[in-house]
Amino acid sequence: MPVNPSRRSDATRTAILEAARARFAADGYERATIRAIARDAKIDPSMVMRYYGNKEGLFAAVVSPDLRLPDVASLPREEVGRALVSHFLRMWEENGELTAILRVGVTNPAGAERLQKVFKDQLLPVAEAVCPDPGQVPERAALVVSQLLGLALTRYVLRLPAVTALAREDIVAWLAPTVQRYLTAARP
Amino acid sequence: MPVNPSRRSDATRTAILEAARARFAADGYERATIRAIARDAKIDPSMVMRYYGNKEGLFAAVVSPDLRLPDVASLPREEVGRALVSHFLRMWEENGELTAILRVGVTNPAGAERLQKVFKDQLLPVAEAVCPDPGQVPERAALVVSQLLGLALTRYVLRLPAVTALAREDIVAWLAPTVQRYLTAARP
DNA sequence: AGCGTTGGCCAACGAGCGTTGACATGCAGG
DNA sequence: CCTGCATGTCAACGCTCGTTGGCCAACGCT
Numbered sequence: 001m002p003v004n005p006s007r008r009s010d011a012t013r014t015a016i017l018e019a020a021r022a023r024f025a026a027d028g029y030e031r032a033t034i035r036a037i038a039r040d041a042k043i044d045p046s047m048v049m050r051y052y053g054n055k056e057g058l059f060a061a062v063v064s065p066d067l068r069l070p071d072v073a074s075l076p077r078e079e080v081g082r083a084l085v086s087h088f089l090r091m092w093e094e095n096g097e098l099t100a101i102l103r104v105g106v107t108n109p110a111g112a113e114r115l116q117k118v119f120k121d122q123l124l125p126v127a128e129a130v131c132p133d134p135g136q137v138p139e140r141a142a143l144v145v146s147q148l149l150g151l152a153l154t155r156y157v158l159r160l161p162a163v164t165a166l167a168r169e170d171i172v173a174w175l176a177p178t179v180q181r182y183l184t185a186a187r188p
Numbered sequence: 189m190p191v192n193p194s195r196r197s198d199a200t201r202t203a204i205l206e207a208a209r210a211r212f213a214a215d216g217y218e219r220a221t222i223r224a225i226a227r228d229a230k231i232d233p234s235m236v237m238r239y240y241g242n243k244e245g246l247f248a249a250v251v252s253p254d255l256r257l258p259d260v261a262s263l264p265r266e267e268v269g270r271a272l273v274s275h276f277l278r279m280w281e282e283n284g285e286l287t288a289i290l291r292v293g294v295t296n297p298a299g300a301e302r303l304q305k306v307f308k309d310q311l312l313p314v315a316e317a318v319c320p321d322p323g324q325v326p327e328r329a330a331l332v333v334s335q336l337l338g339l340a341l342t343r344y345v346l347r348l349p350a351v352t353a354l355a356r357e358d359i360v361a362w363l364a365p366t367v368q369r370y371l372t373a374a375r376p
Numbered sequence: 377a378g379c380g381t382t383g384g385c386c387a388a389c390g391a392g393c394g395t396t397g398a399c400a401t402g403c404a405g406g
Numbered sequence: 407c408c409t410g411c412a413t414g415t416c417a418a419c420g421c422t423c424g425t426t427g428g429c430c431a432a433c434g435c436t
Contacts, residue, residue: 107216142350150338162330
């Protein structure tokens with residue numbers, strides 16, 4: 001019974017998921033092979049197929065992107081930028097899931113769509129809650145995402161030394177005013 | 189003779205290069221297959237090997253990243269941000285070369301190294317020319333590259349609709365102050 | 377005209393991929 | 407005990423990939 005909450009194979013299933021998350025994050029979709037994931041999880045490749053159907057199913061199971069963005073409405077308006085940047089950093093460092101989805105999104109059309117969905121479902125509402133003029137919401141959210149994904153790209157995907165060398169608090173101090181301005185300042 | 193300036197095969201060679209640039213930009217390294225490139229160029233896959241040795245050689249021939257950054261020393265200091273952003277947009281829209289190298293850099297270790305080299309050889313000097321304190325140069329250059337690559341990622345690689353919808357002049361108007369601040373403002 | 381060189385195509389190779397199905401093993405419930 | 411199902415192993419499939427080498431046609435030279 002697939003609905004049974006506790007199965008004998010749970011250890012295998014989570015081993016597969018963990019190995020898959022690491023591989024997708026490190027290698028992207030094409031180079032993260034089922035065989036390599038199975039090797040990492042110390043099981044047979046066919047087990048992946050049995051439990052997740054196919055490679056796409058495995059990726060879908062690995063990635064359930066929830067940014068868990070804070071409720072900006074309950075924050076002082078001038079602290080939204082800092083809260084967002086700080087939260088983003090924490091989410092990215094939590095595990096490899098966001099790195100995986102970004103890396104896959106760059107080379108895989110389905111991954112790119114998933115990224116768009118995250119943007120639309122999770123970041124746009126934040127901009128809506130903060131922005132005065134509803135007509136400017138997409139523009140301002142786009143600016144914010146360009147800065148935040150740029151940080152993630154250079155720090156967690158490309159790992160440019162100059163960016164990884166930055167201290168967490170310095171990043172927050174520098175980027176918070178940028179995000180704040182994109183969200184709330186008058187259009188230039 | 190490989191040094192001969194004009195060969196009978198020049199048309200084929202450039203056809204291969206153009207098809208390769210488009211494929212690498214659209215698909216990344218792994219999914220841009222030699223067979224697909226050859227099909228686009230209407231030649232046999234073995235011709236690619238003959239002229240460029242192997243797939244890596246082809247990629248190296250396609251990509252010779254030169255940002256041609258303006259000489260910031262000759263500019264008024266407060267216009268550097270605007271000049272950089274505007275120049276970056278023009279370079280990215282010129283052809284698919286920069287998109288190709290970014291897409292490849294995300295999934296391919298060799299591509300990532302190439303990106304690091306571009307950063308080090310071309311962007312760091314700009315920061316050096318503008319920055320008062322030499323010790324802060326890497327930090328400030330890292331911040332600039334996070335914003336600029338973030339724009340390129342969301343606009344030219346992921347093509348998030350909200351970002352592609354932005355007008356060129358609006359991007360410059362919004363991002364120029366950010367870059368300017370990262371380069372010249374006092375540390376927060 | 378004859379010949380070497382260059383450009384191009386074709387068929388094939390070995391390897392790695394995702395995926396499948398047959399088969400062994402171990403654990404339950406009667 | 408035997409039966410049934412979940413779990414795991416193994417070998418193989420069809421495919422696509424990068425890459426190779428042999429073959430033919432077109433050209434430039436003397």
